[in-house]
Amino acid sequence: MTERFSAREAVALVSDDFSELRAPMRHFKPDGPISWEGYDDSRARAGDRTGEVESAVCGTATIGDTPAVLIVFEFGFLGGSLGERTGDRLEAAYFHAREHRLPVVSLVATGGSRMQEGMLALTQLQRVARQSALTREAGLAQIAVACDPATGGGWATLGAGADVTLALPGAQLGFAGSRVRPPGADPSAYTAEAQLAAGAVDAVVPTAELRETLALWLRLLTRPSAEAEAGAKAEAGAKAEAAPVPPGPVQPAPVPPALGALDLPATGWEAVQRARSPQRPRAAAYLDAYFTRRATISGDRCGGTDDGMLCGFGLAHDGGSIRSIAYAAQCGTPTRPAGYRTAARLIRLAGRLGIPVLTLVDTPGAANDAEAERQGVGAAIADLFAAVATARTPVTTLVIGEGGSGGALALAAHGNTWATPDSYFSVIAPELAAAILKRAPEQVRSTADQLRVRPQDLLQLGVVRGIAQAP
Structure with a gap:
């Protein structure tokens, strides 16, 4: 099992200049939207233990030299589960990313949807999926890092739905969490390494290399579109300041030179x-x-x-x-x-x-x-x-x-x-x-x-x- 990090520790792994976004906080009636007995007390204890008010922390950060929206889960807050307030935060983060043309990096550590909010919690996955799709259509990159654990709907939307999915070594990873898997299920199948072998993860990245790896991926996936937009804007002139300008034409990749024989075959x-x-x-x-x-x-x-x-x-x-x-x-x-x-x-x-x-x-x-x-x-x-x-x-x-x-x-x-x-x-x-x-x-x-x-x-x-x- 990989080492677990609090949300703030995870932020510190990848950036030194995190700025938290102002988060909406909807009002709940006592014990939440479905009046689950003891839910208020559970949330209060989770807040005292973690110092957070919800299971996700969202903000902006510079990773390497690329600004991004950062979504980080706090597993210590009710297992990093998604509820309505979590959905509010994630939706606001994605909206900020599109408004400011920023990529989204998610550090996913969640056990799934929050039972204490019933079906209202499960429907947050639809909200997240929609925000992810809108961000994809906007041409913005999404990178996910599967921390420990990354299971349930959080994995199936933010994690598996990203453009590039990385994972920490040994992380528990899969749609089924450890307490809901079939009896006798092989636990080794629910690891980052197994998901890499199965084609669900792009790379398993040691914790010490995570910041550098994310910086490289952000450089690779964000700078081309930004440069194209800048070039189109310069060509459009002063009118470009008043309205968005579509990216300029993308030039083809140059043909690589031949590295082998240079003479042509006779037959x-x-x-x-x-x-x-x-x-x-x-x-x-x-x-x-x-x-x-x-x-x-x-x-x-x-x-x-x-x-x-x-x-x-x-x-x-x-x-x-x-x-x-x-x-x-x-x-x-x-x-x-x-x-x-x-x-x-x-x-x-x-x-x-x-x-x-x-x-x-x-x-x-x-x-x-x-x-x-x-x-x-x-x-x-x-x-x-x-x-x-x-x-x-x-x-x-x-x-x-x-x-x-x-x-x-x-x-x-x-x-x-x-x-x-x-x-x-x-x-x-x-x-x-x-x-x-x-x-x-x-x-x-x-x-x-x-x-x-x-x-x-x-x-x-x-x-x-x-x-x-x-x-």
């Missing part, structure tokens, strides 16, 4: 062999060369992860400036359904926040085993095709290795795909094409030539815009 089969070579630079090498710093998102929020699809946001040099760019990169393995869903999640998040996307294609194709079919690989690929096709911000694609059929094409931008000299793209693998055509094994090489899979063939056919050059 289709040579292109295939070069792309399959273990010595060829892979996605991690391209990402390390492209970004000065980066942070990963993990998981499809549907129970799965795929180590063969790297997704996240990074800081990259573009001309004379450094800006945030989202990335989704295949690692040369068959892509699992969770990989496609995570990439679609990334592209939609980048679109909401005004951040361009870079995708790196490198896969022999989609995973086609029985488990992949049970996990909905076809639907996952379809969803990624849709996410790329409807992306709100530009998508730049570089094929860095194998481009195997629709499992690779789903990640590629129409009209803005490039290729490295040691890559290929094909409607199907040459070996499979030969098998379907009932050709002898020795005809695989000539089949590769017929398919016209070389980078220069792809350029001539108009499939790619260009061939990446040396740095």
